[in-house]
Structures are given as C-alpha cells and as structure tokens.
Amino acid sequence: MSDTAGRQPGLSVLDRPNSYIGRAVPRPNIARLTQGRGRYASDISLPRMVHVAFVRSPYAHARIVRIDKTAASGLPGVVAIVTGAELAAVMTPWVGVLSHLKGLKSAPQHAIAVERACWQGEAVAAVVARSRAEAEDAAELVAVDYEELEPVVSVEAALAPGARAIHPELGDNIAFERVLDAGEVDRAFAEADSVVETTFAFGRHTGVTLEPRAIVADWNPGEARLTVYQGTQAPHMMQNIIARHLALEESQVRVICGDVGGSFGIKVHVYADEMATVALAKLLKRPVKYVPDRVESFVSDIHARDHCVKARAAVKRDGTITAFEIDDETGIGPYSMYPRTSGIEANQVVNLVGGPYRTPNYRARARVVFQNKNVMCQYRGVGHPVACSVTEGLVDMAARAIGMDPFEIRRRNVIPDDAHPSVSAAGLKFEALSHQAALAKLHAMMDYDARRREQAALREKGVYRGIGLATFIEVTNPSAAFYGVGGARISSQDGAALRLDATGALVCQISVTEQGQGTEAVIAQVVATAFGVPIERVRVITGDTDVTPYGGGTWASRGAGIGGEAALQAGKALRENVLKVAGTILQAQPAALDIRDGLVVDRDTGRERIGLEEIARIAYFRPDTLPSDFQPELMVVRHYVPRKYPFAFTNGVNACWLEVDVETGFVKLLKYWIVEDCGTIINPQLVDEQIRGGVVQGLGPALMEHCIYDERGQLLNGNMADYLVPMAAEMPDIEVGHVVSPTLESELGAKGAGEAGTAGAAAAVANAVNDALSPFGVAISAIPITPEIVLRALGRL
Amino acid sequence: MTKPIAISLAVNGEPVEALVRPRQHLADFLRDTLGLTGTHIGCEHGVCGACSVRLDGDVVRGCLVLAVQADGAQVETIEGASDSGELASLQHAFAARNALQCGYCTPGMLLNAAELLARNPSPSRDDIRQHLSGNYCRCTGYQAIVDAVEAAARAGAGGAP
Ligand code: FES
Ligand code: FES
Numbered sequence: 001m002s003d004t005a006g007r008q009p010g011l012s013v014l015d016r017p018n019s020y021i022g023r024a025v026p027r028p029n030i031a032r033l034t035q036g037r038g039r040y041a042s043d044i045s046l047p048r049m050v051h052v053a054f055v056r057s058p059y060a061h062a063r064i065v066r067i068d069k070t071a072a073s074g075l076p077g078v079v080a081i082v083t084g085a086e087l088a089a090v091m092t093p094w095v096g097v098l099s100h101l102k103g104l105k106s107a108p109q110h111a112i113a114v115e116r117a118c119w120q121g122e123a124v125a126a127v128v129a130r131s132r133a134e135a136e137d138a139a140e141l142v143a144v145d146y147e148e149l150e151p152v153v154s155v156e157a158a159l160a161p162g163a164r165a166i167h168p169e170l171g172d173n174i175a176f177e178r179v180l181d182a183g184e185v186d187r188a189f190a191e192a193d194s195v196v197e198t199t200f201a202f203g204r205h206t207g208v209t210l211e212p213r214a215i216v217a218d219w220n221p222g223e224a225r226l227t228v229y230q231g232t233q234a235p236h237m238m239q240n241i242i243a244r245h246l247a248l249e250e251s252q253v254r255v256i257c258g259d260v261g262g263s264f265g266i267k268v269h270v271y272a273d274e275m276a277t278v279a280l281a282k283l284l285k286r287p288v289k290y291v292p293d294r295v296e297s298f299v300s301d302i303h304a305r306d307h308c309v310k311a312r313a314a315v316k317r318d319g320t321i322t323a324f325e326i327d328d329e330t331g332i333g334p335y336s337m338y339p340r341t342s343g344i345e346a347n348q349v350v351n352l353v354g355g356p357y358r359t360p361n362y363r364a365r366a367r368v369v370f371q372n373k374n375v376m377c378q379y380r381g382v383g384h385p386v387a388c389s390v391t392e393g394l395v396d397m398a399a400r401a402i403g404m405d406p407f408e409i410r411r412r413n414v415i416p417d418d419a420h421p422s423v424s425a426a427g428l429k430f431e432a433l434s435h436q437a438a439l440a441k442l443h444a445m446m447d448y449d450a451r452r453r454e455q456a457a458l459r460e461k462g463v464y465r466g467i468g469l470a471t472f473i474e475v476t477n478p479s480a481a482f483y484g485v486g487g488a489r490i491s492s493q494d495g496a497a498l499r500l501d502a503t504g505a506l507v508c509q510i511s512v513t514e515q516g517q518g519t520e521a522v523i524a525q526v527v528a529t530a531f532g533v534p535i536e537r538v539r540v541i542t543g544d545t546d547v548t549p550y551g552g553g554t555w556a557s558r559g560a561g562i563g564g565e566a567a568l569q570a571g572k573a574l575r576e577n578v579l580k581v582a583g584t585i586l587q588a589q590p591a592a593l594d595i596r597d598g599l600v601v602d603r604d605t606g607r608e609r610i611g612l613e614e615i616a617r618i619a620y621f622r623p624d625t626l627p628s629d630f631q632p633e634l635m636v637v638r639h640y641v642p643r644k645y646p647f648a649f650t651n652g653v654n655a656c657w658l659e660v661d662v663e664t665g666f667v668k669l670l671k672y673w674i675v676e677d678c679g680t681i682i683n684p685q686l687v688d689e690q691i692r693g694g695v696v697q698g699l700g701p702a703l704m705e706h707c708i709y710d711e712r713g714q715l716l717n718g719n720m721a722d723y724l725v726p727m728a729a730e731m732p733d734i735e736v737g738h739v740v741s742p743t744l745e746s747e748l749g750a751k752g753a754g755e756a757g758t759a760g761a762a763a764a765v766a767n768a769v770n771d772a773l774s775p776f777g778v779a780i781s782a783i784p785i786t787p788e789i790v791l792r793a794l795g796r797l
Numbered sequence: 798m799t800k801p802i803a804i805s806l807a808v809n810g811e812p813v814e815a816l817v818r819p820r821q822h823l824a825d826f827l828r829d830t831l832g833l834t835g836t837h838i839g840c841e842h843g844v845c846g847a848c849s850v851r852l853d854g855d856v857v858r859g860c861l862v863l864a865v866q867a868d869g870a871q872v873e874t875i876e877g878a879s880d881s882g883e884l885a886s887l888q889h890a891f892a893a894r895n896a897l898q899c900g901y902c903t904p905g906m907l908l909n910a911a912e913l914l915a916r917n918p919s920p921s922r923d924d925i926r927q928h929l930s931g932n933y934c935r936c937t938g939y940q941a942i943v944d945a946v947e948a949a950a951r952a953g954a955g956g957a958p
Contacts, residue, residue, distance in 0.1 A: 026892050032905065033900025034888040036835020036875030043834035061882030133820070210839045210901040210935050261837070261901030262854055262935045294840040314885030516936055610889055689895050720844040720933075728939040729923075729930040 057117030060713025077134035084112035096336035098486030119332035122300025178414020183361035188323035192314030211261020224257025234553035257543035298718030304379035409767035467766025470760035476752025481646035493641035495549025504612030511551025512563030530571025532595030652676030665787030694757020815938025824859030846932030875904035898936035
C-alpha cells in the first residue's frame with residue numbers, strides 16, 4: 001500500500017531498466033542464517049583462546065576495600081585475575097560528554113571499577129581461565145571486601161536538596177539540563193478554553209538482544225596488532241576508541257563484525273567489560289573471549305527510558321492546541337555512556353514533543369540525573385517513545401476535554417502536508433512530511449468509523465475495547481549535527497567501494513553494517529540498479545575496518561538513506577568507467593552505450609554489444625590490446641553525508657485496537673495499523689518488517705517490559721523468566737501502509753525506517769487503554785501498563 | 798571438580814564419543830566441543846528457545862539437558878536437519894517471507910515449527926502463535942514467522958519447496 005508524493009515525474013536512476021528499487025527481493029545472505037550457519041561473535045573460537053568472567057558488585061554503591069585472589073587463583077585452568085587498578089595500567093578511563101550538549105558532565109569511568117562500585121553489577125575484577133565455566137568458578141572464589149555506601153536510587157532522591165553527589169567532584173547529581181522556551185506559552189495557557197495536565201512515567205527497560213553482547217579480542221604481539229571480533233553497530237567507532245584507550249594507533253586495531261544476533265541500539269555503545277576484554281588480550285598476549293550470560297546482560301547492557309514527565313497542553317474549543325509544556329526528569333545511572341552520552345535521549349525528548357503539530361508555543365525543561373542503577377543510554381527510538389507518549393497522551397486528553405474525536409483533533413493540528421519546508425517550535429527543520437495523507441490513509445485502512453460502532457456495541461455488553469492513535473515524527477539520516485559537532489569521532493558519512501571483478505561480477509565493500517535488517521540486500525539492490533546487473537551478480541561486504549571504507553555503521557536509522565546513497569553514487573560512477581572501457585574496445589561513444597542486465601548495450605536500441613566478463617577479461621588480462629594511454633579504472637569509491645538538513649525527518653501514525661478485561665486487568669492486543677513515510681522504499685518487505693519489529697519493541701515496554709529496582713538499587717527481575725518480553729501468542733497482526741515523500745537531498749530519496757515502529761507504539765497502547773476505560777472515568781499515564789496498574793486505576797486492587 | 802564422563806551418541810547421524818564434564822549442558826557440548834554453532838544460546842535458563850535441538854526425535858532445550866543425558870541418544874541440530882532436506886520447505890518460506898532478521902532465533906523457530914507441522918499439518922494462525930510462544934524473537938515481531946509457517950503448511954511442510 002503506498003501513495004507517492006513529492007518526487008517529480010520523469011525517469012531517474014531509480015527507474016532504470018530492470019530496477020530493483022521498490023521490489024521485495026529476498027535477502028541474498030539469508031540461507032546461511034536459516035541453516036544455522038551464520039557466524040556470530042559468540043560463535044568464534046581461536047587457538048589459545050581463553051575466557052573472561054567478571055566479579056560484579058552485589059551492591060549498588062560500595063567502596064572496594066580489598067580484593068583477595070588467593071583462593072581463586074588456585075583453581076584449575078585459571079590464567080589471570082585482574083583488578084581495576086591493575087587494568088588501569090594498560091587502559092585509560094573515559095568520560096561520556098559531548099561539547100554541543102552544553103554543560104553535560106560525567107565522571108571518568110574505568111574498564112573495571114577502581115576503588116568504588118557505582119551500580120549493582122559493575123565489574124570489580126576479571127578472572128581469565130581456559131573455559132568460561134572455570135572462569136566463573138574462580139570468580140565465585142574471588143573474595144572482595146566491600147564497605148557499602150548509601151545508594152542514591154530514585155531520581156527524586158538524586159535531585160533532593162542536599163542530596164549526596166554520587167561523584168562529589170561534580171558537585172551535584174545533575175548530568176545535564178536543557179531548557180527551551182518558544183513562542184508565548186504563558187499567554188496560550190491563559191487564553192486556553194481548556195488546560196489538560198498529567199504526569200507520564202516510563203519504566204526502565206532494556207533491549208534483550210537474543211544473542212548477548214559478544215567479543216573476542218586477539219592481540220598479536222608479533223604484528224603489534226589487535227583484532228577484535230565484536231557484535232557491534234559501529235566498527236570504525238570501536239576501532240578509534242579501543243586504539244585511543246589502549247594507546248595504540250588506529251591502524252593497529254581491526255574490528256570485524258560478522259552476524260549480530262540483534263542490536264537495537266544496545267550494541268552501539270562502549271561497554272566497560274568489553275573494553276576490559278580487549279585490554280586483557282593485550283595484557284595476556286592471547287585471544288580473550290567475553291560473552292555475558294543473560295543475568296549479567298540485565299545488569300550490564302544499557303537500560304532505556306526511565307523518564308518522568310510532568311506535562312500540560314492548552315486547547316481551544318475549536319480543537320486548536322495552542323501550547324505544550326513539559327518538565328522531564330530521567331535517571332541515567334552513575335555514568336554518562338561513552339561516547340554517545342546519556343544526554344541525547346532527554347535532548348531528543350525536548351526536541352520532539354509537539355513535533356507533529358503546528359503549535360508554536362512550547363516550553364520544556366529536561367534534567368538528566370545520576371543515580372546508582374545500571375547505565376542508561378540510547379536504545380531503539382531514542383527519546384521518541386517518550387516524546388510521542390507525552391504528546392499523544394496530551395492530545396487525547398485535550399480531545400476528551402473539549403468533546404472532540406481523537407482523529408479529528410489530530411487532523412486539525414498536524415502541520416499541513418503543503419506547509420513544508422517548515423520549522424517546528426523546537427527548531428527542527430522539516431523538508432517534507434505527510435501527516436495529513438498518513439492520517440487519511442490510516443483512517444481508511446482501519447475502517448475507523450466501523451471500529452467506533454463496534455466499540456459502542458460491545459460496550460453495551462460489558463466488553464471494553466479501545467482505539468488508540470499516535471502520530472509521530474522520527475529522526476533519521478543524521479548529519480554531523482548528531483555527534484560529530486560535539487567532538488565525538490563518530491562518522492556521519494559512509495563510503496562504498498565498488499569493483500568489477502574478473503568475471504564481470506560486482507563486489508561492494510560498504511561501511512554501513514548488517515544487523516539483520518537487510519542492509520546487504522538493500523545495498524545490492526541499489527548497486528544492481530545503478531550499475532545495471534542482475535542482483536545475483538553483486539556481493540556486499542560489510543563489517544571489517546580493514547576492508548570497508550570509513551563510516552559510521554548502523555544506528556539512528558541511517559543505513560539505507562546514507563549507505564544506500566553512497567552505493568548509488570558508486571554504482572553510477574563505476575558504470576561510467578566501465579562504459580569508457582567498452583567505448584574504447586568497441587570504438588563507440590561511451591554516452592551511446594548503457595549497461596543493462598549485465599550487458600553493455602546501445603543506449604537507444606538496447607542492442608547487445610559486449611558482455612561484462614569480456615570487458616573484465618580484456619582490462620585485467622589483455623590490457624596490451626587497449627591503447628597505451630588508456631587505463632581502465634574498474635574500482636571506484638563514493639561517500640555520502642547529508643548536508644542541507646541536520647536530519648531527514650520521517651512521519652507516520654499508529655492505531656492500536658485492544659480489549660481490557662476489567663476483571664483481571666489484562667490487556668489483549670487485537671489489531672495494529674501503522675502508516676509511515678520513509679521516502680523512497682528500496683525493499684517494501686524489509687521496510688515493513690522493520691516497522692513490525694519496531695512496533696513490537698514498543699509494545700513490550702508498553703505492557704510488560706520493566707527493570708524493577710528496589711530502594712537499595714537491586715534489580716529484582718534480572719533474568720528472562722521474570723523480565724517479560726513479547727511472545728508470539730500475545731502479539732497482534734500489524735498492518736503497514738506507506739506514504740512516500742522522498743528526501744530530495746539525495747538521489748535515492750530514502751529516509752530511515754528502523755525506529756519508526758518503536759516511536760509511537762506505547763503511545764497508541766496507552767491511548768487505547770484509556771479509550772477502553774473511558775466509561776470508568778479513569779486514565780493511566782504510566783507504562784508498562786500491567787494488569788496490576790489497570791486494576792489499581794479501576795480501584796479494584 | 799567432578800571427573801569427566803565418557804559418552805557416546807549420534808549427532809546428525811554421525812557417531813560421537815567424548816569425555817564431558819557432568820555439568821556441561823548439551824548446547825555447550827554441541828557448540829564448543831563439536832563446533833555446531835547453529836544451536837544458539839540466548840538465556841541458558843530454559844526460557845528463550847534459541848538452543849532447541851532434537852533429542853531422540855523430540856525438540857528439547859539444549860541448555861536444560863546435560864550432555865551426559867544424551868549418552869546413547871540420537872541428537873539432531875539445525876545443521877543436520879538442514880542437510881537432510883526435511884526443513885527445506887520451511888526454510889524456503891522463512892526466506893521468502895523475511896521471517897528472520899538477525900537469525901539468532903531462527904534455528905529454534907524452524908525446529909519447533911517443524912514439530913508443529915508434523916503434528917498438525919494445517920494449523921491456524923493461533924495454533925502457530927501458541928506453539929511458538931516458547932521461542933523468543935526480538936527482531937521480527939513474530940507476524941512474518943507466523944506467515945511463513947502458514948505458507949509452509951499450505952505448501953506441504955515436508956520435502957522440497
Ligand atoms: S538458551 Fe536455552 S532456552 Fe534460552
Ligand atoms: S530474528 Fe533476531 S531474534 Fe528472531
């Protein structure tokens with residue numbers, strides 16, 4: 001289902017003969033995965049490899065008084081036991097700040113805690129042994145004397161007047177604060193016909209990638225080179241950081257990323273235990289492997305969200321929303337993560353609240369707070385689910401306050417499709433959005449009026465169903481504005497190297513990475529189209545800093561939009577080069593030739609002239625038959641980075657249809673619809689599956705996913721049995737529709753789609769639950785919406 | 798620590814003799830000792846289903862069975878079930894429908910889906926969702942998996958696509 005708006009009619013490179021753009025081509029590399037023959041970092045085993053296990057602090061906050069290795073070092077198989085202080089001799093600490101987040105502060109973080117542990121689960125010693133089981137046995141025998149310190153657990157406690165600073169040298173527990181005041185907020189509230197107000201709470205949750213984080217580090221003292229096999233989203237970023245903190249040159253570090261068993265933003269950060277693993281490899285001069293077990297994952301993978309947002313909106317009787325105001329507090333654990341920082345999410349919340357709407361009056365404050373819990377950082381959707389739940393929750397409240405249909409109030413307030421380019425109250429620049437088209441499409445897809453009738457009829461019978469809507473905008477294709485300007489060595493540009501091999505097939509080495517989203521398929525489709533070969537003739541290589549051009553990798557929904565454009569330009573450039581060779585061989589004008597379906601043809605007639613294999617044969621093996629002043633160039637490199645807009649915003653709208661059992665408090669998801677606009681769709685099946693997977697990753701935290709801490713900072717449900725994630729039987733079918741407004745900044749026109757589904761799912765669920773419960777006059781504004789929360793709201797518990 | 802114990806079993810039809818520590822689970826044995834890394838490990842406490850393998854024909858969780866318990870048994874992993882061709886129809890349907898992203902859950906999903914189709918050649922979508930509820934997937938949201946199993950069932954699950 002897709003409507004096209006924006007792109008001018010006429011042939012572009014996307015419309016070339018045999019174009020693969022817009023086709024649901026199966027992923028070329030997929031059989032490897034269906035046969036269990038992928039190669040994940042956790043599968044890697046090297047000669048002389050040893051395994052590391054970590055001794056982790058049982059306290060949320062404690063001074064490390066003494067570490068006694070005696071009993072542990074006597075166990076069979078133990079190779080080394082290393083403390084934080086010992087490891088600090090080979091690895092320098094880091095501080096997770098970015099200069100464009102003004103005032104953001106953090107304390108130096110070590111690979112292994114030195115002197116003090118700041119969250120339950122922080123590593124305090126490493127045990128290296130022949131097998132993981134032996135390392136774990138020995139870790140249990142490492143005797144650590146702790147002096148427990150008073151933990152600062154809740155955000156309120158961290159912000160309370162006179163609260164003890166977790167890092168005394170920083171003065172207080174506020175890592176970052178941002179305020180924004182646009183338009184005339186006070187006046188808008190004073191003149192409102194109705195003001196709606198509530199506090200939205202977002203539980204901490206985490207990514208639960210099915211394959212845990214995994215790393216194998218191999219230091220070869222003979223070569224003075226470190227090879228790191230890692231499940232990561234950003235190989236070049238890791239290369240830089242590993243080199244920097246081990247005092248090596250970047251050229252001494254190679255990062256290889258094969259298959260990755262799920263990332264979602266979890267695997268884009270620098271983890272202390274992984275840094276410790278590379279340092280240990282250097283120290284021990286042999287390969288060291290680390291794969292956290294699932295219980296460790298829960299206390300060491302970044303957590304996400306943990307926001308509490310006081311919010312209000314002003315509305316006129318005619319439905320015009322005239323102001324938004326928010327005050328966001330978020331707890332990030334004891335350190336700002338490195339190098340992306342834990343300030344970005346709150347910053348995004350400030351940027352994004354009210355984003356789909358015309359309202360020029362907007363005031364926001366966000367405070368990012370240290371606490372003694374696991375580190376918190378960017379996870380799929382970064383800030384979007386929070387901003388979207390707040391905005392869309394307020395919009396529904398406003399609609400209820402003035403007695404207007406939730407669809408209608410959105411229709412009246414979204415930025416019109418013909419108003420772009422435009423700038424939001426928070427200063428975001430929109431090149432082209434399609435809220436009106438998306439709302440209209442969703443309305444039809446879900447048969448909104450019929451659902452409302454069904455809802456009313458069932459209510460008579462005591463069945464409580466609800467419809468929840470959620471409009472969103474999403475940041476994709478980030479330019480250097482995201483990290484580069486803040487001083488982080490995180491590339492916003494990506495490169496594609498493309499060559500014609502000796503059989504006439506193509507090899508594309510590209511710096512964006514494959515995490516299962518289908519990067520390799522999309523790049524192959526773009527290259528095959530731009531150059532003119534059947535897709536089977538394109539092999540794509542990703543994830544190796546020794547092999548690919550330099551680039552950012554995969555995060556912030558950038559792979560297709562940025563990597564895809566680099567591949568497109570490489571394909572076009574190589575076609576030109578090959579046609580020069582063909583022209584020389586055929587004594588024809590290159591401009592009169594084209595490459596189609598793997599053959600050089602006459603551009604006008606399509607008549608076959610020469611095969612690619614023959615061109616490659618002559619260029620590689622018989623260059624003596626070419627003119628002596630002509631050098632074929634059968635490999636090209638092209639890079640791309642967006643420059644005109646800091647981000648390519650996408651947009652969309654969600655609708656959730658669910659039933660609340662008012663006796664048990666259970667919420668049953670019945671059906672879900674989403675319309676989104678990611679610009680040019682390279683592979684509709686891959687886009688739809690990104691959207692669906694993203695939606696379910698938003699539904700989990702909406703209904704069940706929650707890292708529950710007690711008042712001492714102990715995680716109470718840190719295992720897969722107690723931390724609930726969506727299962728097949730609980731999830732609804734999700735219908736996906738598209739509006740297509742390509743970005744004109746690139747020739748490809750693609751924007752990102754990887755996080756769109758996650759942005760609005762929680763908002764749609766919460767709005768639907770509140771719609772279902774509206775006969776009871778109760779409203780819920782905290783997620784996850786567990787049966788207990790529902791029953792408490794209903795006064796039945 | 799307790800001494801290694803000798804076991805002999807058949808893995809994907811090949812006889813295997815090995816000395817294993819009594820506490821080693823079957824998934825670790827398959828992965829670390831035999832290099833059959835298609836059996837994945839997601840939780841090691843019996844929840845996620847990534848470690849599913851067949852033990853004497855039944856799908857079990859490799860992290861909940863000790864290697865010593867497989868003494869004398871027939872074990873089949875995703876590699877063996879792929880090579881025998883019996884999963885071809887399901888694998889084809891998974892690829893065509895993009896019913897996997899990272900692929901980490903896929904071996905377990907396929908073995909469990911095959912078990913379902915062996916018992917019930919034309920399951921409803923609800924049946925499929927119920928049967929696969931012990932297999933977590935963090936990437937797909939499950940719908941594509943349900944679609945693929947449905948398509949394989951329609952095509953007749955056994956044999957070639
Ligand atoms: S690894 Fe065995 S069930 Fe998760
Ligand atoms: S495809 Fe990644 S967990 Fe299922």
